Amino acid sequence: MRDLGVGFGYLLKGQRWVVRHGRSYGFGLLPGLVTLVLYAAALVALALWGEDFVTWATPFADDWSSPWLGLFRGFLTAVLFALSLLLAVLSFTAVTLLIGQPFYENLSEQVDRDVSRDGTAPESGLPLWRELWISARDSLRILVRAALWGVLLFALGFVPVVGQTVVPVIGFFVTGFFLTEELTAVALERRGVALRERLALLRSRKLLVWGFGTPLGLAFLVPLVAVFLMPGAVAGATLLARDLRGEEIEEGERDGDEAATPFPQPPTGSPAPGR
8 A cells, every 4th residue: 555655755746846847847838738728629619519410420310209309419419528528538648748748758857867866867769750659659559448448437337326436436546547657658668668568567566556647637637737737747757667667766956955865765675565
């Protein structure tokens, strides 16, 4: 259970890091704002013309009598909007990271330098177009997995009692896992860690992942919160990625004004908690 607290601690430390580095935080807000505008426009369009789309897609129901026609198409319109909203929540991080790849790469590298003993950060050595391609490809794979989970949980939501109690809780943990995967990918891709290995690392420390991603996923449900928390989430995910890889983490500025104080880490030579 200790890993739950450690994961949440990385989330808080990431937010604290960007507060101390205001310029990085400011640049880190831009991709989230762009993504928010795009998603808001898409959802508004769906709200305005979603019913027309459902009518176009169900011509077989044109001859149905009232009230069945209205109930049927109203239900489908509500389901369409709910699924679109769920997809928006699941994909917001991936799209924001893709749009803001250069910003978040730079932010993650700064965190790595700030918390490493020698002040260096791992570099992929790949050209930007290659990094964008890998990020887009892996994000699409994760999005497909997350969407499948979303459809399954949505269907289970109609099961009496369980659908209204257990399923939403599972949904938050699933969202937290995939959210953490997307965020840690920024740091792990620079280390040459492939998607399959990243998923294996995350599964080996599920409590750590849930402690970081689940509260973040809950916070992201509040409008605009995702935009303001995203830079700190990337910073915190970089710390979490270092933990998953067994890399040393030290807290402190590199200007010599503060002494470096290590974050709590598992003892050397002992298995990490939660493994």
